Amino acid sequence: MTSCAAEDPLAQQAAAGDGKNYIAGDGSVTEYAADDRGEPVDVTGTLFDGTTVSSTEWDGQVTVLNFWYASCAPCRAEAPDLVSLHDEYAPQGAEFYGVNIRDEQATAEAFERSFGIPYQSFEDKDGGVLLDMTQYVPPQAVPTTIVLDKEGRVAARILGLADRSTLKALITDALAE
Numbered sequence: 001m002t003s004c005a006a007e008d009p010l011a012q013q014a015a016a017g018d019g020k021n022y023i024a025g026d027g028s029v030t031e032y033a034a035d036d037r038g039e040p041v042d043v044t045g046t047l048f049d050g051t052t053v054s055s056t057e058w059d060g061q062v063t064v065l066n067f068w069y070a071s072c073a074p075c076r077a078e079a080p081d082l083v084s085l086h087d088e089y090a091p092q093g094a095e096f097y098g099v100n101i102r103d104e105q106a107t108a109e110a111f112e113r114s115f116g117i118p119y120q121s122f123e124d125k126d127g128g129v130l131l132d133m134t135q136y137v138p139p140q141a142v143p144t145t146i147v148l149d150k151e152g153r154v155a156a157r158i159l160g161l162a163d164r165s166t167l168k169a170l171i172t173d174a175l176a177e
Helices: 010-017 074-090 107-117 128-134 164-176
Strands: 028-033 044-046 050-055 062-068 093-100 120-121 144-146 153-159
Touching: 010 062, 028 120, 044 120, 062 074, 062 128, 062 164, 074 093, 074 107, 074 164, 093 107, 093 164, 107 120, 144 164, 153 164
Parallel strands: 062 093, 093 120
Antiparallel strands: 028 153, 044 050, 062 144, 144 153
């Protein structure tokens, strides 16, 4: 029976009852070698402005997907770094999208104004984008940041708060491929 009682930090957070309303990632980074990346992701979603976006539009560019919501403390902490990385890497061919998993449009837009977020976010309260991504790599916590290579395959995933220097290195590596 001891194998059934293994310590699972995500399960412990869920059972804690501390009212924080999210499962925090531990900041762990998973990189996938080019030979191990599998098929390009197939994701379609609707941005808060009503535009439908498909992953087929990302061919030939590195794409960064950040799963977030406005009251998530780690999401708020990493927002300035995501803005600066967007500003640095967008001219080099990196596309950034937020994937908001919880908020109404007004709440999401207030967050984006507060932090000066220059890229758009998917409205994903129904979990469509999140569910589509689980077949490639599960975004098991919020925030989660996923870097797709130029072929649209998952190159890396950060569970939890994305360290700026780590994410910068992951984007730089994906652009250099």
